[in-house]
Amino acid sequence: MRSSLEKSVVLVGGGISALMSAYFLKKISPDKSIYIIENSSKLGGKYSSFKYEDDLYFDQGMHVIYESCDEDIDNIYREILPESEWNIFHKNEKDIAGVFYNGKLQHYSHYIDLRNVSKNKYQLYLSSLFGSLNKPEDTGSAEKSLRSRFGDLIFKENHAKILLNLYGQEPKNLTDLAIKLTALERVLMFDEPEMLDLMKSSLIRSRIGFPNQLGLPDIRPNEQKALYPKKYGMQNFVDAFEAKLKELGVFVHKNTEVENITLDSGAISSIDVRVSKTENINLAVDTLIWCAGLPSIASGLGVSFEGVQYEQGRKIVYVNLIFDKPINTGRLYYFYCYDQGFSTHRVTNYSEYCPDEKARNRFRCCVELWPEKNNLIPDDLTEDNILGIAISELKTFGVISEQELKFSSVEKNVGRFPLPSLNNQNALNELRTRLKNINLRNLINIGVLSEKEIFFLPDVLNDAFEKLRGAFK
Ligand SMILES: Cc1cc2nc3c(=O)[nH]c(=O)nc-3n(C[C@H](O)[C@H](O)[C@H](O)COP(=O)(O)OP(=O)(O)OC[C@H]3O[C@@H](n4cnc5c(N)ncnc54)[C@H](O)[C@@H]3O)c2cc1C
Numbered sequence: 001m002r003s004s005l006e007k008s009v010v011l012v013g014g015g016i017s018a019l020m021s022a023y024f025l026k027k028i029s030p031d032k033s034i035y036i037i038e039n040s041s042k043l044g045g046k047y048s049s050f051k052y053e054d055d056l057y058f059d060q061g062m063h064v065i066y067e068s069c070d071e072d073i074d075n076i077y078r079e080i081l082p083e084s085e086w087n088i089f090h091k092n093e094k095d096i097a098g099v100f101y102n103g104k105l106q107h108y109s110h111y112i113d114l115r116n117v118s119k120n121k122y123q124l125y126l127s128s129l130f131g132s133l134n135k136p137e138d139t140g141s142a143e144k145s146l147r148s149r150f151g152d153l154i155f156k157e158n159h160a161k162i163l164l165n166l167y168g169q170e171p172k173n174l175t176d177l178a179i180k181l182t183a184l185e186r187v188l189m190f191d192e193p194e195m196l197d198l199m200k201s202s203l204i205r206s207r208i209g210f211p212n213q214l215g216l217p218d219i220r221p222n223e224q225k226a227l228y229p230k231k232y233g234m235q236n237f238v239d240a241f242e243a244k245l246k247e248l249g250v251f252v253h254k255n256t257e258v259e260n261i262t263l264d265s266g267a268i269s270s271i272d273v274r275v276s277k278t279e280n281i282n283l284a285v286d287t288l289i290w291c292a293g294l295p296s297i298a299s300g301l302g303v304s305f306e307g308v309q310y311e312q313g314r315k316i317v318y319v320n321l322i323f324d325k326p327i328n329t330g331r332l333y334y335f336y337c338y339d340q341g342f343s344t345h346r347v348t349n350y351s352e353y354c355p356d357e358k359a360r361n362r363f364r365c366c367v368e369l370w371p372e373k374n375n376l377i378p379d380d381l382t383e384d385n386i387l388g389i390a391i392s393e394l395k396t397f398g399v400i401s402e403q404e405l406k407f408s409s410v411e412k413n414v415g416r417f418p419l420p421s422l423n424n425q426n427a428l429n430e431l432r433t434r435l436k437n438i439n440l441r442n443l444i445n446i447g448v449l450s451e452k453e454i455f456f457l458p459d460v461l462n463d464a465f466e467k468l469r470g471a472f473k
Contacts, residue, residue, distance in 0.1 A: 001272070001280040006033050008251075010271055010285055012258055013292030014038030015045025016457060017447045017464050019241045021289060023076055024468060026248045035251045035283060037258060037273050039292075044238035047457075050320065050411060057233030058320040060414065061368045062334040062348040065227040065237075066094070068458040073465055077227055080241050087353060089226040092214050096352065097183070098335035100342075101162075105397050107330045111209035112158060112338065113188040128153035129189060133203060141422060142174035149207050150187060159184055162338045165373060166345075167314070169421055177453050178420040182336050214331065224458070232354045232364070253281075261288070261300050267442045287471065291447040291464075294431045303434045308427045313419035314345075314370040315378050319390035322407035323363040326351060327399050337397070344393045345370040345417075363403070367394065370417065383410040418449065425452065444471055 009025060011018040014036050022034050042048050047065075049057040067074045077086070089095075097110035106113055114125050128151030138144040146159045155171075163171040163178060171178070179185050186209035190198060195211060198204045199219070210216045229236045246252060253275050260272040268285045275281060290297040295310060329335065329349045337344040350364040351357050357364060367390040371378050378386070387408055394400045418424070428449060435445070446464035448455055454463050 001282055003282040003284075004033075005284050007284045007286035008033040008035050009287045009289065010035045010037060010283055011289045011291055012037045012271075012297075013045070013290065013447060014040075014043040014252070014254065015291055015447065016047045016238075017045075017460050018289070018291040019043060019238070019245065020073065020076055020461055021291070021446065021464055021468055022245055022250050023080075023241070023248070024072060024465065025472060026245070026250060028472060030248070032286075033251075034249075035253065036245070037256050037271075038252070038254045039257050041255055042235075042238070043242050043252070043254065044235060047234050048238055049233045049235035050318075050409070051235065052407075052409060056407070057235050058318075058364065058366065058409070059234050059348075059350070061318060061346060061366050063234055064089075064095075064333070064353055066456070066458050067224045067227070068461045068465075069222050069224050070462060070465060073461050077237075080244055081229060081237055085230050086227045087230055087355070089228075089353065090223075091218060091220065092216050094224065094226040096213060096331050096333050098329070098332045100335060100337040100339060100344075100397050103339065105329075105335060105399070107332060108212050108214075109188055109209050110183050110213075110336065111186040111188050112162070112184070113211070114154065114158065115188060115191070115211075125154055125189065127151070128155075129187075129207070133207075139176045141172050142176060142178040142420075143171035145176050145179055146171065146184070149185070154187065158187070161340070165338065165340050166370075167419060167421070168372065169419070173421050173423065175420050175422055175425045175453075177425075177455065180453075181420060181455070182338075226353070228353045230354070230356055232350065232357050258300060263301075263440065266439060268440055285442065287442045287444060289444045289446060289468075290450075293447065294428055294435070294445060294450060297443070297445060298431045298435055301435070301438060301440075303431065303438070305431075308430050309423065310427050311419050311421055311423055313417040314372050315416050316345075316414050317369040317371060317378050317386055318411040318414055319367040319369060319387060320407075320409045320411065321365045321367065321390070321405060323365065323400065323403040324361065324406055325403045326358070326363050327365050327394070327403060328401065329399055335397075337393075341374065342393050342396075343369040343371045343374045343376060343389050344397075345373070347394070347397070347399060362406075365394075365399075378412055383412075386410045386412075418455075428452070444468070 049059045098106045099110045101112050132151040138148040146155045188209050188211045255276045257274050259274050262270045268288045270284050333353050334348040336346050346368045348366040444467050
C-alpha cells in the first residue's frame with residue numbers, strides 16, 4: 001500500500017460541491033495538500049453529462065447553474081470559464097418554466113393555473129384562498145403547509161392529487177421540501193392587471209403567481225443570474241474545472257472507493273482508498289470533507305442504523321432525443337407533468353438556454369421519466385418500450401408533431417429521486433445527530449441533504465462555504 005504521510009484535506013464525492021470547495025481552499029491556502037476521491041469514472045455528479053460518439057453530450061435533465069449571490073462562490077464560475085464562454089441569463093430569463101396540468105401545457109408559468117374552472121368553482125377557490133390568508137403558515141408537512149397557504153378545497157382538489165401522483169405518498173407524509181422541489185408554493189388565480197395591483201402585498205406575492213413569467217415586474221430581491229456554457233454540455237465546465245484543479249496541484253482520483261476510515265483521539269487520522277480496483281493508498285487526514293451523502297459517511301464510521309429506515313424514491317430514466325426541428329415548447333427551458341396517467345416527470349428543451357445548438361440544427365430534448373408513477377417497473381421495460389412511452393407522451397403534450405427523430409438514447413442506470421418524506425427527513429436528522437455525537441473535530445459534511453432542505457445548488461454551496469470559512473479561518 002502506498003502512503004501519503006503529509007496531512008491532506010480529503011474531499012469524498014467529486015460533484016460540484018467538492019470541486020468548488022477544493023478550488024476555494026486552494027485559493028485561500030495554496031500550499032494545502034488536497035485530494036478529491038470520486039467513485040465513478042467522471043467528476044461533476046449530477047452536473048456531469050452523458051457522452052456519446054462524436055463528442056455528443058447530454059446533461060442529466062435540466063441542470064443550469066444558479067448563482068449563490070456570494071462573491072466567493074459566483075466568481076469561481078468565471079475563473080473556470082471566462083464570461084465570454086457562458087450564456088448568462090438575467091431576471092425573467094433566468095428560469096423559464098412551464099407545467100402540463102389538466103391537459104394543458106402552460107407556457108406562461110410553472111405555477112398551476114386555477115383560473116380555467118367553472119365560475120362557481122372559481123368563487124369557491126377564492127373563498128378557499130382568502131379564508132386562509134390570515135392564518136399563520138404551518139410547515140409541519142406538505143399537507144399542513146399547502147392547506148394553510150391555499151385552504152382545504154384548493155389543496156384537496158389540486159395539490160393532494162399532484163403530490164400523490166408524483167411521489168406515491170399521501171401529502172401528510174411528505175415534507176415542505178416536496179412543495180419547493182417542483183414549485184407548488186404558488187397558484188395562479190388572477191389575470192395580469194389584477195395581479196399587478198394585488199402583488200403590492202407581500203403575503204399575496206408569496207402565494208399567488210404572476211400569470212406571465214416573462215412580463216413579471218422587476219421585484220426580485222437580488223440580482224441572481226443563471227449560467228450555462230455556450231458550448232453545449234455542462235461537462236465542458238466540469239472538464240475545465242478538473243483541468244484547473246489539477247493545474248493548482250489538487251490530486252484527483254476517479255474510480256476510487258473509500259475502504260476504511262481510521263479515528264484517533266476524537267479525529268479522523270487517515271483514510272484508505274482503493275484506486276481502479278488495483279492500487280491501495282493510505283492518506284493522512286487533516287480534514288475530511290464528505291460530499292457524498294450522509295448515509296455513506298455514517299456507514300463508513302460505523303454509526304448504528306438501528307431504527308433508521310430510509311425509503312426509496314422514484315427510479316429515474318432519461319430519454320435523450322435530438323430532433324431535426326425545434327420542439328413546440330416556445331421559450332420554455334423545461335416543464336413538469338403533473339397529470340395522472342403519464343410517466344413523464346419533466347421535459348427539458350436545451351436549445352432555449354444553449355441557443356448555439358440551434359445554429360447546428362440539433363434540437364435536443366430530454367424526457368425524464370418516472371415510470372413508477374404509472375405503475376411501470378423500469379427494469380421490466382425494454383429501451384424500445386421506454387422510447388415509445390417518451391415519444392407518445394411528447395405527442396400528447398403537443399411538444400412534437402412534424403419533427404423527425406435524429407438520435408435517441410435511453411439511460412436507465414441513473415438512480416432514484418430522493419423521496420421528500422417526513423420519514424426520510426427524520427431518518428437523516430437521526431443520522432446527523434448520531435454523527436454529531438461521535439464528535440469528530442475534523443469532519444465536515446456538505447452537499448445534497450447534508451442539512452435539512454439543502455438540495456438545490458445555490459443552497460448547497462452557501463451552506464458548504466459557510467462551513468469552510470468557519471473551519472479554515
Ligand atoms: C436525483 C437528483 C436530481 C436532481 N435534479 C436537479 C435538477 O433537476 N435541477 C437542479 O438544479 N438540481 C437538481 N438536483 C440537485 C443538484 O443536483 C445538487 O444541488 C448538486 O448536484 C449538488 O452537488 P453535490 O456535489 O452536492 O452532489 P452530486 O452532484 O450528487 O455529486 C456527488 C458525487 O459524489 C459521488 N459519490 C457518491 N458516493 C460516493 C462515495 N461513497 N465515494 C466517492 N464518491 C461518491 C457521486 O458519484 C457524485 O459524483 C438534483 C439532485 C438529485 C440527487
